[in-house]
Amino acid sequence: MEQNYNHQGYVYLEQFFSEEELQPLEKILHTFHRAWLKDNDADYKAGAINSHSITSAQQITRQERLDLFKFISQEKISQLIHTLFPGKAIFLNTQLFFDPLNGKQSNYWHRDIQYTGMTIEEQKKNMITQNVLHFRIPLKAESGIELIPGTHREWDQEVEQETRLSINNRKPGDDLERGKKISLNRGDLLVFSANMIHRGLYGNDRFTFDIIFCDDTPEFRDFIDFKNHPAKEELPLLNTDLF
Ligand SMILES: O=C(O)CCC(=O)C(=O)O
Structure with missing residues (x-):
């Protein structure tokens, strides 16, 4: 698995979670999402496709928040993290992805690192050494993610960069030849490099939970919003080194 990840930049694990694990998680996420839609109507109407920071949301109870931390740091996730990260990793944040209100809204090829303000040269350098992993947990069958295997370590081909950055009449939603689509079912886990x-x-009114982990380094720690982490008194209830 580690070798697969090192070559491809992702790991797809079918039926990784049981119904017993998913149902309580789903209930918390629906509570959060209903409240989010009410509070963020303008963003939703403006094309939002995700919310974030569920673990610091006022809309969930302290117990629900603790249950989320337990889910995030459960043994089988923790084991995967220890296998896939070269060094120690830390929890970064959560996101919830849904469909855009406008069914015609285009999706967009990207690397998460392109939004950090780094120059292209810095991005090329840092993407080799800095690790950010998404753990995608779909609550219903979805078309999933399209990715270009190996590009967690390799820079773009010219047409790919032009597409991501809207250069030479290319648009971020244009198809790319090397794209590989990974459709997902409820219960599956897709781990991929951001x-x-x-x-x-x-499509399919998707509802999918992403947990994001990164290297535990000073650079990333500066970037973490610790509101999303457990409070000091909650830590002893979570037997983990991920927070
Ligand atoms: O599912 C999406 O719409 C985008 C997901 C993504 O880009 C991410 O998780 O970084």
């Missing part, structure tokens, strides 16, 4: 070229595939 550094790689990827895009979400909309």
Whole structure:
């Protein structure tokens, strides 16, 4: 698995979670999402496709928040993290992805690192050494993610960069030849590097939970919003080194 990840930049694990694990998670996420839609109507109407920071949301109870932390740091996720990260990793944040209100809205190829303000040269350098992994947990069958295997370590071909960055009449939603679509079912887990070229595939009223982990380094720690982490008194209830 580790070798697969090192070559491809992703790991797809079918039926990784049981119904017993998913149902309580789903209930919390629906509570959050209903409240989010009410509070963020303008963003939703303006084309939002995700919310984030569920673990610091006022809309869930302290117990629900603790249950989320337990889910995030459960043994089988923790084991995967220890296998896939070269060094120690830390929880970064959560996101919830859904379909855009406008069914015609295009998705967009990107690398998460392109939004950090780094120059292209810095991005090329840092994507080799800095690790950010998405753990995608779909609550229903979805078209999933399209990604370009190997690009967590390799820079774009010219047409790929032009597409991501809207250069030479290319648009971020244009198809790319090397794209590989990974459709997902409820129960599956897709782990992929945020550094790689990827895009979400909309449809089927998707509802999918992403947990994000990164290297535990000072650079990333500066970037973490610790509101999303457990409070000091909650830590002893979570037997983990991920927070
Ligand atoms: O699912 C999506 O729409 C995009 C997902 C994505 O880009 C990400 O998780 O970084």
